[in-house]
Amino acid sequence: MKISLAIVALALAVPAVSFAQDSTAVEKYPNTFSSGSANVSRFTQESKRFNDWSISAGAGVPLVQSADLTSIKNGNGKNLFGYSAYVSIDKAITHAFGLKLQYDRGETRQGWFNTKNAAPANASLYQQVGARTQYDAISLIGDLNISNLFRRVDNKSPYRWALHGYAGIGTLAYRAYQKDEMGQRLMTEIKPFKLNALFGQAGAGLKYKVNRRLDIEGRLVYVITGDDEFDGGGAQYSDINRREDQISDNFFNATLGVTLKLGKHESHLMWHDPLQEIYYKLDVLANKNQDIEVCKKGDLDNDGVCDDWDRQLDTPAGARVDGAGVALDTDLDGVIDLYDKCVTVPGPVENAGCPTGPVTTGPVTDDTRTLEGIEFDLNSDRILPSNTPILNNAVNYINSSSGTYTVVGATDTRGTDAYNQKLSERRANNVKDYLIKNGVESGKLNSIGKGKKDLKYPECEPATKCPEWKNRANRRVYFEAK
Template identity: 80%
Template sequence: MKSKLAILSLAMAIPATLCAQENISQDSLSEYPNTFSSGSSRVEKFTQSSKRFNDWSISAGAGVPMLQSADLTSIKNGNGKNLFGYSAYVSINKAITHAFGINLQYDRGETRQGFFNTKDAAPANASSTMQVGARTQYDALSILGDINLSNLMRRVDNKSPYRWALHAYGGVGTLAYRAYQKDETGQRLMTEIKPFKLNSFFGQAGAGLKYKLNNRLDLEGRVMYVVTTDDEFDGGGAQYSAINKREDQISDNFLNATLGLTLNLGKHDSHLMWHDPLQEIYYKLDVLAEKNQDINVCQKGDMDGDGVCDDWDRQLDTPAGARVDGAGVALDVDLDGVFDLYDKCVTVPGPVENNGCPIEGQGTVTENETKLDGIEFDLNSDRILPSNTPILNNAVSYINSSEGGFTVVGATDTRGSDAYNKNLSEKRAGNVKSYLIQNGVQSSKLESVGNGKTDLKYPECDPASKCPEWKNRANRRVYFKAK
């Protein structure tokens, strides 16, 4: 029963291993992503063209088999003398990963065992002393698992050329043989087993050391231990014959030492079994470490020396020594057009000709005007910016403490039509008036008016394209005027 199950397993394993790197068929959808994929749009089908390494190879080699555990042996241990046979193998190999592969292997050879070589004459008393000679011709087909121990056990990268690799093999198959025995009466066939029979099941395991000659060719020395599961393999005759009663074991086992070559097939430079992912990771880390990580964050320099790179400086001609905001614009706290650097009255607006200080009795500037700060708006917007809330709250307090009324004046820059800017300025003034009323100012003390682009803080900004943006922003404003 066990033999039947083993043969069935072997028959099912061969096609499965040959197709092990193929894609799983998709039952529900034929396109990615689907219920069988990760859901990423970058999922692609695995094809031959997407491979980075070769994964097929063929191997061939020859060696010497020696019966080690049997009633007639090839080793001088009481059941025979040192006799050497011959063997050869050829295999087709498929690498599944960098550390595991499947080999379909055919072996052919002849073991020689007993007390003399069957090519020589037998002693006169060979049969009576049971010191006979024997030989066994065998053919075997097996499927082997191949574990690359060097890749599997590697934990650090020693930065050395990867040319040696230790492999472990193990598998099962079918063994056919013809066992002969010779004594003084001559040589005769004792046992014959046909392939793929119930009693032809066998197993083998061992290790091999590979050396990479080049990207195409490997040299390998291999030692395999073959368990025949048969007590008649050694040529001792029937299971309960006199010779087969020498030992209690029911399996004649032999060692097979071989030397072979492996030819790696494919269009790529390297084979998957010679790929060490850990070494590749360390190599990439070394490459990254050697790269210059310095980043030039100020490629255009700082022409005006205000500490703000020209890449995002909104005012490239800031006077030396002037304080600037994050955008590189010189500060003008009272919004009178005179930089704080030159303004003699930093918190009170005044004309340029008077160094930013007010001139008594000139123009419409009154004490009430100088107590209130105006606010600015974004381009094409009437939305009150959150940064202006403190200024407007201060205006609420001042207007409530004053006896007279105030006009809320809206203005724009010169971009756009007269009608558009008139409407926009009225909305800005109206929004500010509404904010003041909602926060406690009596509506009777306020009125609003929109002057459009006729009320410029910087008249020279007509058209706006000839002005720096900070002046255009100063023109987009709402300010307060005492009645």
């Protein structure tokens, strides 16, 4: 019977141990019931970052406490000490709860003398007999990590002590012997896996973490056999078994054991600080950090703007540029400030950006045929904040004139004719609306769009033939006097 229990325990233990190794691979799968992300980690053997299997073994002393024959000097016996041993396979479900499949074997000694010694004369007459019970048990035990349940895990400080609570049920097989002056005899034998072989146990243990592999534990468990014949008192209604009214012989089992934690990770789940998940993820992110390479493509024209976002890669040496690397043209006359001899006054390219006639300082007359306007971003009709000063000057310019003006919109050569025509009309209308809102009489303004048929730089057909600053100059709105 004892051999068969050991075989059963070993058969249950082997497949459990075979799953004790794990890895850090993470499997992704869509979860429509997740709280937001459909790309989450499945909780499987492959996704673990901690160990959750272990093997425990220990030995101790069982003391029959509640019975007709006891191991404690209390009127039903003297202080007698037996022995016990256990081995278990442990699985941590969470950092605060786990399960144990445990095999126990031991012998309790109870009554008035040790059965290894000679019986006193008239022992049976005064019911001062000795008894011993050899038992084997298999049980499933719940393991509550009380320390992890209530511990504040708010720092990285390691901790080594943990209080555990245990409760479980199982099957108990035993042989109870009784001895008096007439000798020793078998009183009761219970086979395992019978209805009357069920028992329960509950208790507590204090664990100390020696290292990542080994724990030491002191445990005190109270075993409820549910059987009135476990103490060796004989049949239920024998003289000895009528000493006490209880129908269950119960005993304490005090043990000292060790736990070997299995797996390749540094942390075991029962010693796992939940904040370690955050530390782990931070370490993973730290390992993925990459140095940002600034100006990967260099700055070929040496204008101080990296070629990665330089919109004018051939800026002449010495020219001032804006944030996009485009050479500045303050008066928007098509001559960049580097070559413009009249930076603030528009003039033709042939005259180095200066007016061909005298500069008008008074009110504008109808003889002035053209007002330079503003430029736009690619595929955009939005008036840029940097252009509002120019338009505000145009308000004063037009209001001081007695003539009327046409607001002309134009584009560069990218895109179709139909698209560019509509884009140029939107640009012209936006500028016209801005001028009217800022004080120009609506009767003085008209707006038309010329699409890509009115290029300031006709050689930019297609756009790839020209530097970007010329294409930008083609994307414009300007004014014509009628």
